Amino acid sequence: MKSTFWIRSLPQNPPIHPLANWVVMPLIKDYKGPMGKISAYYSALWPGHRPHGIHQHPEEEMIILLNGELEIISPDHRIRIGPGSCFHHPPGDLHTIESVGNEPASFLIFKWIEELKPKLQKDFTAQFHLFDPIELQAWDSQKPHQQKQIWKNQPLANGGSLTFYRAYHHPYTGFPIHFHDYDVMAILLTGQMDILGFVATAPSIIYYSAGILHGLAPTSPEAINYLEFQFHQPPITR
Numbered sequence: 579m580k581s582t583f584w585i586r587s588l589p590q591n592p593p594i595h596p597l598a599n600w601v602v603m604p605l606i607k608d609y610k611g612p613m614g615k616i617s618a619y620y621s622a623l624w625p626g627h628r629p630h631g632i633h634q635h636p637e638e639e640m641i642i643l644l645n646g647e648l649e650i651i652s653p654d655h656r657i658r659i660g661p662g663s664c665f666h667h668p669p670g671d672l673h674t675i676e677s678v679g680n681e682p683a684s685f686l687i688f689k690w691i692e693e694l695k696p697k698l699q700k701d702f703t704a705q706f707h708l709f710d711p712i713e714l715q716a717w718d719s720q721k722p723h724q725q726k727q728i729w730k731n732q733p734l735a736n737g738g739s740l741t742f743y744r745a746y747h748h749p750y751t752g753f754p755i756h757f758h759d760y761d762v763m764a765i766l767l768t769g770q771m772d773i774l775g776f777v778a779t780a781p782s783i784i785y786y787s788a789g790i791l792h793g794l795a796p797t798s799p800e801a802i803n804y805l806e807f808q809f810h811q812p813p814i815t816r
Contacts, residue, residue, distance in 0.1 A: 582611040582787040585778050592622035592645070592682040599627040611787050613761055613809055614692040614736075618783060622684045623648075623677040632674045637689040638735055639667040641675070642765060642805065644781065646683030649676045664742070664805070669735050686783060688763060692736050722748040737812030747802035752794035761809040762786045769802035771795060 586605040593601050605618040617637075623629060623646075632653065641650075642664040650657045650665055652673050659665065667673055669691075677683040717724050729742040752771065766782040772795040778784055780803075786792055788811070796802050 582609070582785065583774065583790050583792070584609075584785050585773065585776055586618065586783050587779065588620050588644070588686070588781040588783065589684070590781070592684045599624040600629045602629075605783060606785075611690075611761070611785075613690045613787075616688075616690045616785075618689075618785075619687040620684070621687055622682045623675070624682050625677045625679060628674050628676045630674055632672050634670050634672050635689075636669050637691040638669055640686075640688040640807065641665045641667070642686040642688070644684045644686065646677060646681050646685075647679030648683050648685065649678045651676060662805075666732060666740065686765065688783075717746045722751040723753070731810075734809070739810045741808040741810065743806045743808075745802075745804055745806055747794070747796060749799045749801055750796050752796055752802075755791050755793040757789055757791050758786070758808070759788050760811065761788055763807045763809070765805040767803040767805065769796060769800045770798040771802060772797050 584606060588605075589603070593603070595601050601622045603620040605620055607617050609616045621629070625646075628651075632651065641648075643659055643661055645661055648659050648663075650659065650673060652671070657665075658678065723746070725743050725745045727741070727743050729740060732740040732742070734740055747769075749769075762785070764784040766778055766780045766784065768780045770777060770779045772778075773784060774792055777797060794802070
């Protein structure tokens, strides 16, 4: 599988449609990357509405809430989340969501599926993390680059794992060109930066597959805040 790199800009505010309570904007659709077939969507959901009933699908799914409030609903629980939260659904997980705040909820949906049928793990469970907005701003002003790990080695259906960080850079500070042996999805929340000659302005979603040379060069006086999801491939068995 060849290496992959793409950037997609996100709306600053939820798009308004007079006849729709749910708006979906495809960012990338069925892209064949190292993780399998990848799709990403930006979505806005009006208060009091669900996009669909409780359902399941063969893809793994990440939901990253940008604005508003959601309840994640399954047959046995309801979990309320706010901005900066994310949730990982394993394949076949029964779920839906409902916008429960006073404003539209805007969020990213990131799905992927292997070309071959996923091998489900018996102990596989979805993970949830809720960010406190105050915590998001509690960076040390003396440190130009900071990173906080939220999840480590969350199991994926293909036998790989997911690690999740949030990160911060002072204005005009970055890091040199390098590469990883895992795929990376980054959600740029604030600031602007140059990536491989392309300028990404918040809010944006950025995806690198394993082996892509990349760096980070901030291009504005605003600090950089982003979420980073690392998708590690399963170990090679001989």
